[in-house]
Amino acid sequence: MAVTVSIPTILRTHTGGEKSVPAAGATLAEVIDDLDANHGGLKARLVKDGALHRFVNIYVNDEDVRFAGGLEAKVADGDNVTILPAVAGGAL
Amino acid sequence: MLTIRRDLVDAMVAHARRDHPDEACGVIAGPDGSDRPERFIPMLNAARSPTFYEFDSADLLRLYREMDANDEVPVVIYHSHTATEAYPSRTDAKIAAEPFAHYVLVSTRDPHQHELRSFRIVDGAITEEPVEVVESYRFAHTGPDDVPEA
Incomplete structure (x- = not known):
């Protein structure tokens, strides 16, 4: 399955400045492994202890993967995967 | 240095006062490469908390698509x-992920006098x-609309 992955500003150091890159896989986990094979270091920015990082949001098309199986979320040919760091914080 | 129009400062402070005692949050978007805040976009604090804020994940996707x-x-x-x-907490610094943004903090702890400060946060390092504050960007040397009126 070939998908297009949108890369946020802060991770573009891993993609030579590219805003979107192609990747392949049948699940989000496979897509991330494929991304990491071509853009070393990306996986460590997205996955921690086998789960998605709490403050990174990943969407398959319009759906937040947290509500679609997390790393096991299915992706289909032509899907758009969007990575966005959370905008969050707090006084404590 | 953050150069920003007074009406945008007023809008942030008004939003912060309105949502007090919960934290308020939002974005001011501007043309790519301009460093000029123009479009005020108040966001919902999905955490609805006095000590935490987070953009709702669906709102976040819509916002970034629109800006793109x-x-x-x-x-x-x-x-x-x-x-x-109005100073970034350790949580703020740890989560901040827009190295080119101005992170503006508004404190509403004093009901009469707000405090507003701006920071860069890069790799967790905070620089004030x-x-x-300007009335208009026209004379503020901020870029392409920096042209006196004819």
């Missing part, structure tokens, strides 16, 4: 602290910067 379509970037990312000073 307009060739905009988040020039300012603002939020309020409602019982502490001066804030210049």
Whole structure:
């Protein structure tokens, strides 16, 4: 399955400045492994202890993967995967 | 240095006051490469908390798609602290992920006098910067609309 992955500003150091890159896989986990094979270091920015990082949001098309199986979320040919760091914080 | 129009400062402070004692949050978008905050976008604090804020994940996706379509970037990312000073917390610094944004903090702990400060946050390192409030960008040397009226 070939998908297009949108890369946020802060991770573009891993993609030579590219805003979107192609990747392949049948699940989000496979897509991330494929991304990491071509853009070393990306996986460590997205996955921690086998789960998605709490403050990174990943969407398959319009759906937040947290509500679609997390790393096991299915992706289909032509899907758009969007990575966005959370905008969050707090006084404590 | 953050150069920002007074009406945008007023809008952030009004939003922070309105949501007090919960934290308020939002973005001021501007043209990519301009460093000029123009479009005020108040966001819902999905955490609805006096000590935490987070953009709702669906809102976040919509916001970034809209900015992309307009060739905009988040020039300012603002939020309020409602019982502490206008300085980024360790949580703020750890989560901040827009190295080119101005992180504006508004404190509403004093009901009469707000505090507003601006920071760069890069790889968790916080650097305060001066804030210049202007009536208009026309004379503020901020870029392409920096042309006197005919």
